[in-house]
Amino acid sequence: MGNEMQTTQPARQMTLAEARDKILTDVDKSIREKTKSGLVLPKNYVPFNALQAAMLTIQQTLDKDKKPALSVCTQESVKQSLLEMLQQGLNPSKKQGYFIVFGNRLVFLTSYFGEIAKAKYADPNIDEIYGEVVYDKDEFEYAIKHGYKEIRLHVQKPENIDLTKIKGAYATILYKDGHEVSEYMTKAQIENSWSKGQTRGKSDAHILSPEEMSKKTVLRRLCKSVYNTSDDTEIMPDEAAQIDQEIDQQQNQQTIDITPPDMLQLSAENTSDVRADEDGVIQEPEKDPTQPAEFPS
Numbered sequence: 001m002g003n004e005m006q007t008t009q010p011a012r013q014m015t016l017a018e019a020r021d022k023i024l025t026d027v028d029k030s031i032r033e034k035t036k037s038g039l040v041l042p043k044n045y046v047p048f049n050a051l052q053a054a055m056l057t058i059q060q061t062l063d064k065d066k067k068p069a070l071s072v073c074t075q076e077s078v079k080q081s082l083l084e085m086l087q088q089g090l091n092p093s094k095k096q097g098y099f100i101v102f103g104n105r106l107v108f109l110t111s112y113f114g115e116i117a118k119a120k121y122a123d124p125n126i127d128e129i130y131g132e133v134v135y136d137k138d139e140f141e142y143a144i145k146h147g148y149k150e151i152r153l154h155v156q157k158p159e160n161i162d163l164t165k166i167k168g169a170y171a172t173i174l175y176k177d178g179h180e181v182s183e184y185m186t187k188a189q190i191e192n193s194w195s196k197g198q199t200r201g202k203s204d205a206h207i208l209s210p211e212e213m214s215k216k217t218v219l220r221r222l223c224k225s226v227y228n229t230s231d232d233t234e235i236m237p238d239e240a241a242q243i244d245q246e247i248d249q250q251q252n253q254q255t256i257d258i259t260p261p262d263m264l265q266l267s268a269e270n271t272s273d274v275r276a277d278e279d280g281v282i283q284e285p286e287k288d289p290t291q292p293a294e295f296p297s
Helices: 016-036 047-059 075-087 112-122 187-195 204-208 210-227 238-249
Strands: 097-102 105-110 126-135 139-145 148-155 166-175 180-186
Touching: 016 047, 016 075, 047 075, 047 097, 075 105, 105 112, 112 126, 112 210, 126 210, 148 166, 148 180, 166 187, 166 210, 180 187, 180 210, 187 210, 204 210
Parallel strands: none
Antiparallel strands: 097 105, 126 166, 139 148, 166 180
């Protein structure tokens, strides 16, 4: 009848499986387009394999209320986090980064191993990168050549190792031609760096493993000097540089370096919705009252 009111059916909510498939398709298409437009990915890096590994990781990621990341994070933030990972040539299955829930946003955060990988991608002449701690009674000296530090001597006896007597730490890049470039930070410099983080260097990781946290702090500084001065047209896109700058400006909100799980033995339960200071010390954020209960568009 002409006077009957017609009712409209509410739009059907997208299932998590449908959302996952759509995200995979969209991101795969986007990275292909960026590659055609000039984005150069690391040699032997297969974007689709990394994308599949990342999606498996995301599907297991929960927020602090134990809700799946895909059900609380916007599709756009999920896509952006995946693109950031792909553009940097990283893979979560190699522990080169982590997906973290911040309110209704999913963020990809580069790990300790990811920083090393990025430096190697930026400069293919790098053979290895490592870090060491210097203790009070160690014989240690370095020289400065052409503005770069070179470790000339480091003699360490087992009895010198005392976590309460750390003098400093250094990281070294060993190049394939045999030459080395190092960065050294005194204990005061390292602690000053820690003081910028949310825990002010007072976390369990800093207290229980100061030697490891010291090495990671100086190693990241050294790696950053490599990929921040590399030719962006080769490996590092503008987007990656902007992400790194944002991390520096918001150290109390975004992770610069997540501590490897084998160090803190963190489970997926307490690493799925966290903050971390500049050395990867994990902090739980305050609950976002605006967080949606269903998958948002």
